[in-house]
Amino acid sequence: MKKHLLISLWMLASLGCMGRATHPSSGLLPEGARLVDLTYDFDEKTLYWPTSPSGFELKQLSHGMTAGGYFYASNTLCAPEHGGTHLDAPIHFAEGKMTAEQLPLERLIAPAVVIDISADAAKDPDALLQPSHVEAFEKEHGRIGPGTIVLVRTGWGRFWPDRKQYLGDDTPGDASKLHFPGISREAAEALVARQAAAVGIDTASVDHGPSKDFIAHRVLMKANTPAFENVAAMEKLPIRGALIVALPMKVRGGSGGPLRIVAVLPPA
Known part of the structure; x- marks a missing residue:
């Protein structure tokens, strides 16, 4: 396919x-055909995990006219790997698995399907994608073929960048009270069995907020399946038919990093 x-x-x-x-x-x-940007801006409002030591920082080095009579602008930037729209490389939760620069492009550029659990998430902020959601999707829209990027839409993007609503808690340095939807162990196993190229979600983590064992991460990344987190504008995508281009910074040895992800939508 x-x-x-x-x-x-x-x-x-x-x-x-x-x-x-x-x-x-x-x-x-x-x-x-259309291009859809699925990436949040990186700025002072970008959300990071509560225990992250810092956020995104952009510091100006130069901005103005030079002695040579031309304009010149330059900045430095600093950020943790995991925050904003970003990649989780398999090494993030699986020792010996792929680092950011080792990921083949076939896992980052591929056709996508969108599994929508926003109705469940509206009733329960800790809702989980279950195998039954995957099976129901396939019954209605056809089987998820190998090499497909699977995007899980929870509707949580509507809360970005409100920290308390998006994460479920805004206590600095405390990640013990978070509430947002994610992916169950069994659903992660189902997506691995289908040989998904990558798995993306419109929340802060593929594991839901209350998770203590991060089992969805562990299942996916043991299989060298990368994850895309804090994916924006997922409501603009069709259930099938989009081509995803997800290109992170190619950091040697990286466990992840900022991600520019876009969708190419075919003509209607």
Whole structure:
């Protein structure tokens, strides 16, 4: 499925290069195709885990006219790996597994499906994706093929960047009172069995807020399956048909890092 979708998009883009593309930003997308940014801005409001020693910092080095008569701007940036829209590389919870730079592009650029559990999450902030959700999705929309990026939509993006609502608690340095949806052990095992390329979610963690053992992380990452957390604008995606491009900073030895993730939506 993945191969055919990629080839189809490549062919459509090729047609665009021959004069049929109208997308103003790329010049390569076919008429009717769209790009959707699934990434939150990194700034002073970016949310990090409560026990993180710091947040995102951007410090200005230069900003203005130079002695040579031209404008020049430059900054330094500093941030923990895990915060905002970011990648969890398998090494994050699985010793000896892939680090950020070792992830093959096939796990970062792939067709996506969106499993929506927002109705359950609206009733229970600690709701979990269960195998029954996966099975119900497949019954209605077809089997999730190997190499698919599985995105779990909980609707939690509506709370970003309100720390208390998004995380369920805003006590500094305390991660013991968090409440937000996630993925159950059994569902993580089901996605591994389906050979998902990666798993993404619109909350702060693939494990729900009250988790103490981070079992969804452990199951996924033992199988070298990366995770994308704090994914934005998931409500703009179709259940099927999007191509995800998720490119983190390529940090050698990294356990994760800031992620720029976008979706390419085919013509309606």
